[in-house]
Amino acid sequence: MSQSKLVVATSNQGKLKEIRTLLEDTNWLVLGLSDFNLQDTAIIETGNSYLENALAKANNIAKLTGIITLADDSGLEVNALGGKPGVVTARFGGPLLNDNQRCDYLLKLLTDVPKEKRQACFRAVLAISIPGGLNFAREGILNGYIAQSFRGENGFGYDPIFELQDGRTLAELGSEKQQISHRFQAMRAIKKVLREFDHG
Ligand code: ITT
Numbered sequence: 001m002s003q004s005k006l007v008v009a010t011s012n013q014g015k016l017k018e019i020r021t022l023l024e025d026t027n028w029l030v031l032g033l034s035d036f037n038l039q040d041t042a043i044i045e046t047g048n049s050y051l052e053n054a055l056a057k058a059n060n061i062a063k064l065t066g067i068i069t070l071a072d073d074s075g076l077e078v079n080a081l082g083g084k085p086g087v088v089t090a091r092f093g094g095p096l097l098n099d100n101q102r103c104d105y106l107l108k109l110l111t112d113v114p115k116e117k118r119q120a121c122f123r124a125v126l127a128i129s130i131p132g133g134l135n136f137a138r139e140g141i142l143n144g145y146i147a148q149s150f151r152g153e154n155g156f157g158y159d160p161i162f163e164l165q166d167g168r169t170l171a172e173l174g175s176e177k178q179q180i181s182h183r184f185q186a187m188r189a190i191k192k193v194l195r196e197f198d199h200g
Helices: 013-022 050-065 086-091 099-109 175-179 182-195
Strands: 004-008 028-031 069-078 119-130 134-146
Touching: 004 013, 004 050, 013 069, 013 175, 013 182, 050 069, 050 119, 050 134, 069 086, 069 182, 119 182, 134 182, 175 182
Parallel strands: 004 028, 004 069
Antiparallel strands: 069 119, 119 134
16 A cells, blocks of 8 residues: 655644654655655744644645645643643744743743742644645644653753653653643644544
């Protein structure tokens, strides 16, 4: 059986790596934007929800490539900040910060917040765009806490400051993150939809 092709509409290499791992047990050949020379395509995320943004990214790249496109819009929601940063997680603290500086910014905002009030969750919406006009989306959530300081070397983004119930941060996990994460849960659901379109 030949492989069916799918492109992932993300400029975030951490996400792309995780999505490739999560699709390893399928028949999909996972391509990135650079396979189409589209790595510099700026997709403006103006939506007020993860769903709107994920659909915009997926539809935009599906139009440009003509193949099935998967997009991920995700974010961190911190209870003590009323659910912020949410859809603007990637730009939290300003557009020029890197991942470590964003984590730092969040830790500083929470300096006086005690452990029992540091609940947070990661949310991911995965959307697929089937050329011709069909769209599907599924969501996943991971509950945890914002740590007091950075710990761990793995993963990307806010992983070093996102603590699980057992006290480890996501960046301290190895491959285990891919069995529990918000992205894993959304992917488990969207894989069922993708199966219908795998004509490889
Ligand atoms: P694309 O839009 O190109 O996919 P992006 O990084 O801008 O890349 P989002 O707009 O969806 O993606 O923003 C997601 C933000 O949430 C970003 O700051 C990530 O670092 C963070 N994030 C999402 N999932 C994460 C995870 O599993 N671990 C750590 N941080 C995560």
